[in-house]
Amino acid sequence: MDHPTSVAPRVSRARRGRVLGGVCRGMAEHLGWSVDAVRVGFLLLSLAGGFGLVLYAAYWAWLPISADVPGDGEPATPGEGRDLAGVLGLGALAVGVVLLLSARGIEVTGSWFTPLVLVGIGVAVLWRQSDDSRRAELLADVGASARATTRTALRRSVPRVLLGLSLVLLGVLGVLAAQGDLAASLRGLAAAVLALAGLALVLLPFVLGWWRDLADERRARIRSEERAEIAAQVHDSVLQTLTLIQRSAHDPDEVVRLARTEERALRRWLYAPVGDPGATLVAALETEIADVEATYACAVELVHVGDVARDDRVDALVAAAREAVVNAAKHAGGTVSVYVECGETGVEVFVRDRGQGFDPAAVPDDRLGLRESVLARMSRVGGSAHVRSEPGSGTEVSLALPAPLGVRSWT
Amino acid sequence: MTDPWTDEAPPRAGLLRVVLVDDHRLFRAGVRSEIGERVDVVGEAGDVDEAIAVIHHARPDVVLLDVHLPGGGGRAVLDGCTGDLPDVRFLALSVSDAADDVIGVVRGGARGYVTKAISADDLVDAVRRVADGDAVFSPRLAGFVLDAFSTGTVADDADDALDSLSPREREVMRLIARGYTYREVAKDLVLSVKTVETHVSAVLRKLQLSNRHELAKWAAARHLV
Numbered sequence: 003m004d005h006p007t008s009v010a011p012r013v014s015r016a017r018r019g020r021v022l023g024g025v026c027r028g029m030a031e032h033l034g035w036s037v038d039a040v041r042v043g044f045l046l047l048s049l050a051g052g053f054g055l056v057l058y059a060a061y062w063a064w065l066p067i068s069a070d071v072p073g074d075g076e077p078a079t080p081g082e083g084r085d086l087a088g089v090l091g092l093g094a095l096a097v098g099v100v101l102l103l104s105a106r107g108i109e110v111t112g113s114w115f116t117p118l119v120l121v122g123i124g125v126a127v128l129w130r131q132s133d134d135s136r137r138a139e140l141l142a143d144v145g146a147s148a149r150a151t152t153r154t155a156l157r158r159s160v161p162r163v164l165l166g167l168s169l170v171l172l173g174v175l176g177v178l179a180a181q182g183d184l185a186a187s188l189r190g191l192a193a194a195v196l197a198l199a200g201l202a203l204v205l206l207p208f209v210l211g212w213w214r215d216l217a218d219e220r221r222a223r224i225r226s227e228e229r230a231e232i233a234a235q236v237h238d239s240v241l242q243t244l245t246l247i248q249r250s251a252h253d254p255d256e257v258v259r260l261a262r263t264e265e266r267a268l269r270r271w272l273y274a275p276v277g278d279p280g281a282t283l284v285a286a287l288e289t290e291i292a293d294v295e296a297t298y299a300c301a302v303e304l305v306h307v308g309d310v311a312r313d314d315r316v317d318a319l320v321a322a323a324r325e326a327v328v329n330a331a332k333h334a335g336g337t338v339s340v341y342v343e344c345g346e347t348g349v350e351v352f353v354r355d356r357g358q359g360f361d362p363a364a365v366p367d368d369r370l371g372l373r374e375s376v377l378a379r380m381s382r383v384g385g386s387a388h389v390r391s392e393p394g395s396g397t398e399v400s401l402a403l404p405a406p407l408g409v410r411s412w413t
Numbered sequence: 414m415t416d417p418w419t420d421e422a423p424p425r426a427g428l429l430r431v432v433l434v435d436d437h438r439l440f441r442a443g444v445r446s447e448i449g450e451r452v453d454v455v456g457e458a459g460d461v462d463e464a465i466a467v468i469h470h471a472r473p474d475v476v477l478l479d480v481h482l483p484g485g486g487g488r489a490v491l492d493g494c495t496g497d498l499p500d501v502r503f504l505a506l507s508v509s510d511a512a513d514d515v516i517g518v519v520r521g522g523a524r525g526y527v528t529k530a531i532s533a534d535d536l537v538d539a540v541r542r543v544a545d546g547d548a549v550f551s552p553r554l555a556g557f558v559l560d561a562f563s564t565g566t567v568a569d570d571a572d573d574a575l576d577s578l579s580p581r582e583r584e585v586m587r588l589i590a591r592g593y594t595y596r597e598v599a600k601d602l603v604l605s606v607k608t609v610e611t612h613v614s615a616v617l618r619k620l621q622l623s624n625r626h627e628l629a630k631w632a633a634a635r636h637l638v
Contacts, residue, residue, distance in 0.1 A: 301530065303528075303530075303552060303553070303592070305552045305553050305555070305556035305590045306556060307556055307559045307560045307590070308560070337530075337592075339552055339591060339592025341552065341556070341587075341590045341591040341592065343559070343587065343590075352591040352592075354591055354592040354593075356592075395597075398591070
């Protein structure tokens with residue numbers, strides 16, 4: 003039907019915006035028609051001797067439920083309202099069938115009819131249930147705790163499956179009773195149940211074996227996916243960097259730079275803190291420092307006590323600290339120490355290098371990059387900055403930003 | 414993989430005797446070539462059991478101990494040695510991934526903690542310092558300590574003295590966290606180097622002995638890089 007290059011998706015039953023099985027919406031989405039038109043079409047076909055009903059049931063049974071990942075609008079688990087709508091829909095369908103049949107002169111009050119309706123409802127409940135479990139599986143595949151979610155869904159589905167089964171059973175018994183020889187059919191039923199039980203006993207080991215195989219395969223798949231993710235990470239980062247390092251073996255600075263960058267990236271991947279990575283002062287500083295390290299081939303050691311949420315003032319502090327680190331990296335090299343302390347009175351940042359040092363008083367105003375980028379930046383947001391340096395003993399830039407700030411110390 | 418190795422060569426007079434414990438042979442070789450001229454490396458080990466055996470056999474002055482080791486980690490080595498060998502001093506050496514590991518080895522008896530990025534000169538200094546019975550704090554360990562004791566208010570009575578830092582100790586820790594050497598700390602605070610060392614040792618003792626539950630909780634909750 004579909005041309006191989008066609009972009010039209012395979013027809014499937016919709017999970018969103020459905021009333022019964024999602025057949026109409028699924029077909030409407032597939033054909034590009036209005037869903038109402040499709041529904042009316044099915045209704046008209048149903049009036050034509052119930053053909054539409056049969057067709058609908060067939061589609062419900064054969065079409066797979068849509069596999070597209072939800073997340074836009076629809077809650078992960080069906081709410082009460084959805085279930086109620088489904089039940090009402092089924093009820094309306096049943097009433098419709100009854101009316102249709104009576105209109106065609108079939109005796110709906112006949113003793114065999116009610117049991118048949120029971121069977122129908124039971125089957126519908128079971129089918130809907132299978133939809134929901136499938137959906138739960140699809141959802142669970144997306145999430146991390148696939149197994150647990152599926153198990154919860156299974157446990158929840160038990161009452162509905164039991165309800166469906168007992169409805170079907172009741173209906174079948176009703177039909178048999180209506181035919182008059184209940185006792186004989188009960189004997190036949192007992193024989194059938196016995197035969198089924200025997201069959202189950204025979205097949206049990208095989209079924210259990212299949213089940214185990216299935217579980218094993220699932221575990222193996224999860225494991226291999228994890229391995230694939232790690233392999234991808236190693237390939238993208240570590241192996242690439244090692245190649246680059248081999249190629250730059252003649253350039254020690256470049257090797258150090260590559261190694262530092264890779265180390266940082268790996269640490270972030272392995273020990274990444276939960277939550278928004280860029281939401282705090284320390285996270286922002288880490289990003290800036292990684293950038294400076296990569297650019298200037300130096301090592302920066304960041305030590306922090308406490309952390310604060312970012313705002314405009316904190317961002318100014320981060321920018322000023324970056325400038326100080328860049329200065330240290332450019333003029334001093336070696337290892338730069340950055341210490342951040344967040345307390346109740348505010349935030350302090352110290353950037354220290356072990357370079358030649360200089361006499362701050364001897365540097366002309368117009369040449370001092372520190373003056374505008376660090377000192378002025380800090381004073382604009384109500385903070386302060388000091389440069390302490392002596393020839394021969396390195397330089398330390400200290401930045402202070404007084405409270406109020408959203409202090410997030412440990413609890 | 415790794416083989417325990419003990420140097421049966423005659424001891425070199427006047428040098429500190431050091432055992433290297435690290436599961437990476439390449440790293441041990443690197444440290445050995447960097448500091449082997451200035452200290453006497455008398456043994457190497459690559460896992461916990463080897464380390465305990467080599468340390469008992471060689472009885473070094475200082476053990477350079479990796480925090481992460483197959484067979485139980487650096488903490489297990491400390492637990493297997495400190496009881497029998499009170500004179501052997503331990504210096505933790507690590508890539509410093511998680512604060513609780515670092516605090517763990519310090520509370521297990523290590524006299525200090527330095528990162529593997531330390532320069533050879535600084536490492537030799539640190540070994541000497543530990544051999545002398547002093548504590549060695551890297552900026553990162555000082556940061557851990559300040560973080561762990563940060564909610565501690567000033568001690569009210571003697572019982573709480575272990576659970577908080579004195580103002581002076583806090584100042585010393587802050588300067589170390591800022592990257593100052595002991596000498597620079599002494600100069601900045603107008604103290605003698607010896608006094609700084611005393612303060613640092615006092616902090617180490619508090620870190621090892623304090624029972625404040627926040628310390629344990631903090632260590633568990635933190636995975637600082």
